Amino acid sequence: MKENYFIFFSNCIPVYGVEYTAICDFQNGKIHHFDSNLKELIQLIDSRISLKQLENRYIEEKDGLANFLHYFYEKGIGMYTNEVESFPRLPIQWDHPSKVTxxxxxxxxxxxxxxxxxxxxxxxxxxxxxxxxxxxxxxxxxxxxxxxxxxxxxxxxxxxxxxxxxxxxxxxxxxxxxxxxxxxxxxxxxxxxxxxxxxxxxxxxxxxxxxxxxxxxxxxxxxxxxxxxxxxxxxxxxxxxxxxxxxxxxxxxxxxxxxxxxxxxxxxxxxxxxxxxxxxxxxxxxxxxxxxxxxxxxxxxxxxxxAYLEKPSDMYSKPLKCGYNPKTGIWEEWSTNPIKKDAIGFYALKHII
Structure with a gap:
């Protein structure tokens, strides 16, 4: 019997950035990274629409769609099924019995x-x-x-x-x-x-x-x-x-x-x-x-x-010691970025770089 759906496993949760997408596989301890070309497809799969709807959406790219679904399947990110309701999503919730963890x-x-x-x-x-x-x-x-x-x-x-x-x-x-x-x-x-x-x-x-x-x-x-x-x-x-x-x-x-x-x-x-x-x-x-x-x-x-912020006066500023740019998907050395020079001086970090 042909399966009518392709869904992500409950332990594989997509997180969408401004350009890129990360699928976090918590069972296997992996983070799968995808560029902007696949963002829409991942969102559609994540919405749990049927394969027929997916195929209609990519009617001129059926081979490409099949290849990507096979890739997700081979990587253990998702599966074909007729019983979507049997695989509920993980609830997004958090608590802990300790007041200090x-x-x-x-x-x-x-x-x-x-x-x-x-x-x-x-x-x-x-x-x-x-x-x-x-x-x-x-x-x-x-x-x-x-x-x-x-x-x-x-x-x-x-x-x-x-x-x-x-x-x-x-x-x-x-x-x-x-x-x-x-x-x-x-x-x-x-x-x-x-x-x-x-x-x-x-x-x-x-x-x-x-x-x-x-x-x-x-x-x-x-x-x-x-x-x-x-x-x-x-x-x-x-x-x-x-x-x-x-x-x-x-x-x-x-x-x-x-x-x-x-x-x-x-x-x-x-x-x-x-x-x-x-x-x-x-x-x-x-x-x-x-x-x-x-x-x-x-x-x-x-x-x-x-504790260390790119803009020390703004508590909502990007972490100083992060060199990742979510718009380009590139990790760079944070300490050599000229934008961070003043903050490095403010926190007196030059001697540890």
Whole structure:
């Protein structure tokens, strides 16, 4: 029996930009990119019209239509069917049981805030995932002391970031302190290397990272095929919503790179400061509201950055460290773009470029 419809799988969702289209395949972790010539066809397939209607629309291009449908089929993007109603679309919705989904804690040589007091409050907000970043060389005993505090917390996973090459045998010892370690990333390593035969993943990266100003980079490699991020991006700022950070000086922030804070951990009511951060309007700035991003086909799979902006005075400005142009479909080096020169100076980023 001949099928009357060709539809995209529910896990393959198109996002339309001003010129290009991205079909996000969340089951296979792929992003398929198409130029403007296919935008109308993808929209028609997405509307779930019949094959007969499609063929009538492309009556003079039947061979081309058949080729593209075969391509979509071979790539696992769509299928032929007579039972469209049996394949409902994924509902666009997002929520999370935690008031704080994850937190970042930065450490320096002179960091003196109480990790335990922070964890006590984060447990209240049901925060289960924490990233610890050490941009300076920290004595291993201090690191062990920090990790030991997590034994009694409700945190489920810890991601560690270091700026110096720690011997593998020392990293293995960390797991003996707490089994909650999920991953370790080491920058400034001699070469890129992945160690995956341990209870946690270790990534050695031959890339320089100096401090929190190294954050906010947006490249093709940073695009995410996580359904959670895709859904959250429709309703909130996917980089700041329900996120909390403590910088190395103990200041409560939405992000360590932000130029404002809500006061220090050591003074006043920490719970109130966290609530202030969670309720700040910046956490609700969506990609669909941001200049340039709102025209981009990658806007739902790209982590946003409100700390470094192309126009520092405009909170709705394009992320400074993004070099993609949705009108041309070209990725360029962001740091050499003359349009960004003033903003690079404003944020004092020259030394990390």
């Amino acid at each position: 994850n937190a970042i804690l930065d450490f320096g040589i002179e960091t003196d805030y109480s990790v335990k007091s922070i964890l006590d409050e984060l447990d209240y907000f049901r925060c289960k995932h924490i990233q610890l970043r050490f941009f300076e060389v920290i004595p291993l005993q201090i690191l062990h002391d920090v990790l030991s505090v997590f034994k009694e917390s409700d945190v489920l996973s810890i991601d560690l970031i270091f700026n110096d090459d720690i011997p593998l045998f020392e990293l293995k010892k960390l797991y003996l302190v707490t089994s909650k370690i999920n991953s370790v990333t080491i920058f400034n390593a001699k070469e890129d290397q992945i160690v995956g035969n341990l209870p946690f993943l270790i990534s050695y990266l031959n890339r320089k990272i100096s401090n929190e100003k190294s954050c906010g980079l947006i490249t093709k490699e940073h695009l995410s095929t996580g359904l959670h991020l895709f859904m959250e991006s429709h309703f909130h700022n996917n980089c700041l919503n329900r996120k909390i950070s403590i910088d190395k000086d103990g200041n409560v922030k939405n992000c360590p790179s932000m130029n404002w804070d809500y006061g220090r951990v050591q003074t006043g009511n920490l719970k109130e400061k966290i609530l202030q951060a969670l309720n700040h309007e910046v956490t609700q700035i969506k990609k669909s509201e941001i200049e340039v991003c709102r025209e981009c086909e990658f806007r739902m799979v790209c982590t946003d950055c409100r």
